[in-house]
Amino acid sequence: MANILQVYEQCINNPEILRHGDQYLSEYLKNTPNFILESLKLIFDVNQQQRKYIAILFKNVILLNWQHLQQQIKSDILKVLVDGLQQEQQVPVQEIITIIITEVMRRDPEYQSLIPQFLHLYTQNPHIINTLIHIYQQLDGQNLISYCEIILQNMLSQQSPTSKTYNLVYQVIKMFSHCEQTDIEQLKQCFDSTFIQWMERFSQVLQQQDQLESQIYIMKALNLIFKEMKTYSKQIRKVILPQMTIFLVRLTNSIQYLEEINFLDECYEQEPNQEVLLFYTLQMLMELNNQQLCNTTIYSSLLQILSMPIKNISMDHFIMEDDPTVVQAVLMFFEQQLSNKKTQQNAKQLLLQYLQQQVEMVGQYVIISQFSSDLFNPNQNFAIIESILKQQSTNQNQVFQLQKLIALTNLYLLTKGQVEVFTQLFQLHVQQLKSQLGLVNLFNLGKLCAHASKNNTLDEQSFKCLVDQSNIQFPSIDQDTAHILFDSVLQMFKLCKTLQFPILQNIYHYWTTYPHDSLLGQIFYELLEILVTIDPVSVQQTFSTTNGLIWLKVNTIIAKYQPQLLINFIPQIAQQLLVFNEFTPQGIMLLKTLLQYNSIDQLTLNTVIQILDIQLNVQKEPEFEALTEHVHDLLLVVWNKHMNRQITIQLLSKILQKIMHSEIPSTINGLTTILCAIYLQHSNQLLQWFQSNTDSTQQLFSKWLRFASILQQKSLLQLQINVIYQFTQLPYFDQLFYVDPFIDKVIPLKAKMMEFLISNQQQCKTIALDEDDEFQDIDSIETEFENDITECHNLIQPISISFEHLQHLSKHLSKEQQQYLRKQ
Secondary structure (H helix, E strand, O other): OHHHHHHHHHHHHOHHHHHOHHHHHHHHHHHOOOHHHHHHHHHHHOOHHHHHHHHHHHHHHHHHOHHHOOHHHHHHHHHHHHHHHHHOOOHHHHHHHHHHHHHHHHHOHHHHHHHHHHHHHHOOOHHHHHHHHHHHHHOOOHHHHHOHHHHHHHHHOOOOOOHHHHHHHHHHHHHHOOHHHHOHHHHHHHHOOOHHHHHHHHHHHHOOOOOHHHHHHHHHHHHHHHHHOHHHHHHHHHHOHHHHHHHHHHHHHHHOOOOOEOOOOOOOOOOOOHHHHHHHHHHHHHHHHHOOOOOHHHHHHHHHHHOOOEOOOOOHHHHOOOOOOHHHHHHHHHHHHHHOOOOOHHHHHHHHHHHHHOOOOHHHHHHHHHHHHHHOOHHHHHHHHHHHHHOOOOOOOHHHHHHHHHHHHHHHOOOOOOHHHHHHHHHHHHHOOOOOOHHHHHHHHHHHHHHHHHHOOOOHHHHHHHHHHHOOOOOOOOOOOHHHHHHHHHHHHHHOOOOOOOHHHHHHHHHHHOOOOHHHHHHHHHHHHHHHHHOHHHHHHHOOOOOHHHHHHHHHHHHHHOHHHHHHHHHHHHHHOOOOOOOHHHHHHHHHHHHHHOOOOHHHHHHHHHHHHHHHHOOOOHHHHHHOOOHHHHHHHHHHHHOOOOOOHHHHHHHHHHHHHOOOHHHHHHHHHHHHHHHHHOHHHHHHHHHHOHHHHHHHHHHHHHHHOOOOOHHHHHHHHHHHHHHHOOHHHHHOEEEOOOOOOEEEHHHHHHHHHHHOHHHHHHHHHOOOOOOOOHHHOOOOHHHHHHHHHHHOOOOOOOHHHHHHHHHHOOHHHHHHHHHO
16 A cells, blocks of 8 residues: 555656646556555545545546446445545545546446435435435436435435535436426326425425525425426415415515615526525516416515616626526516516506606616517607606616616617607717716617617708717727727717717727727728718728738728729739738739729739739649639639630630639639630630540539539529530530549439539529510629629520420430429
């Protein structure tokens, strides 16, 4: 044993060895006889300080190697641990032994049969209840459920139950609480024999004043029973509700003099106190009310608890709609009660009466603002707002006043808008912008302006006057709250595009600091869209010295409205795109937009051709390949506008190479669509090129048709259908095959073409029906690739796929495909 003790001491005293202690001790376990049993003896023999560390190390190494141990060794280990658990008085060591036993049960469920033995030992060793609690907290499964009844019976026999007794009872009830939905017979087997006794025991504890921790576990258990075990509703009504009423009266009396209650998050690990009890009591009361088990006293207690002001409300309570705390639970209760048609009228009247009596309560304003559409005629909302605004509140607490203003704002948002009320609320929020919670006011200013914009509450000039008079002083922001400032300013600009805010320079500067924040970017560029329509020159000058990505994005927006401002920048943009970087995709789209509307000199055209050459040659590097996703957009514009739709063998070869080496669907479909356009313009030349490169052509069409099946855009699909249909009429394609990389066989290429046409037959019919449609000229449409291809449609010959032609092609189809064709 001395040698093994030295091994542990060496591990404990050497940080480098301790860092890899599991592996270090695992080697000794493999090579040292009796290492495990000698280690167990150490846990109970050495001094207390060493005992704790040895127990932790032993836990780690034994669980790491458990599955490799012999069955007899496993049984010996558990016997020593269970015997030692009865004797061990050091709490940390008890906890470690409990963890080992629990994890062993998880790995080998057969050892869960130790539960009855633990129950027997519990009578002489009360601390073993901690082990039972831990097992039922951490594990689940049919074996553990089978012991629930015996545990509940055993706990009932305890003469002096403690809070840990009720904790174990709660964990056991939680274990089988779902059984009514899965196996009601199993539920009855677990709980029928002891249910009435436990309800009586719960009732007794609820009447005692010094059982706070036990009452918390009882409330948690009752929540599960009320929610999951509807079978016991009648017994609950008879046995526990009378005592529950007494408990609630005492609880509400004890808290009614408190000015603030700190409601807790359900997921928070709390020390037992009155607030925790209140939390679970509130949950239980709501469940009682859901099942219409509330009497008048219980209902009154529920309302008193719900009306308590809430302590330490953070900004998240006002901004985050999915806050998981009790605040949301309270609002959900009132929503359910006041909007549900099944709620009895007298209950609604009681709620309304209670609200009217509690004028100073924050909860009233929140409830009115959230659910007033179910309480009042919407025409009364303005009267309610004005009435509350006129009241001189005695509660000057900043959080209370903010909550009240937010509630009134939310109530106003339920209306169609009114200039006078909008002005009052706007000014009240502006006055609070420099307070500690000013960002919340700013957030609500954004909501007010968005509402005014949607409902045309006031004209631009009126709003501009209001802003000028208000002297808005924006609060400070950081990266986590910048989106509030950005969005609120955006909503103001939507109301009036000519506002002059010094804060705009701060926004510009802030955005250049965090250009990769997607949330800020979405709002920022929407704001720029507005500013560019007013003064594009100033916006361009402001961002003239910023980094490449922002410069490109800003100028892309300018190009939508004033492309002539960027003519002189075309060479600069083209030069930037000769090197791949994160700006490449944005730069391609900007250059493509500018080339659509402007002629360029030969030097710049040569640079653009060089860009295409570089991008069409990228083959293997995945990160570079992703940057070339929009190469087809640029190629189409250059070919259509600046190459007079002429083709060369070199251009066709590069398109082929790019298609064959790319796995980006948009790139492949874009380039094959360009081939369609080329075919409509130069059918003979393209066909000759196909015929001179048969092997490459076969590979090209195999990939072409594999990716064409995912095309969604109507105009691109129409173009591809039309051209592929024309290919099916050419004898050359009879000799080619379709090769699918995922299938070990080949099929005739025309069969795959037919499959594509059949799968898009509805679109084929549409093309035939729309043959008289005239396509717009490219200069009058938007700049997306789908629209750029529109001019090429002028070359399309209207098609109408005949059944005779389908029959002729059916020789290329399999029997299954032919049967499918006949069905069509």
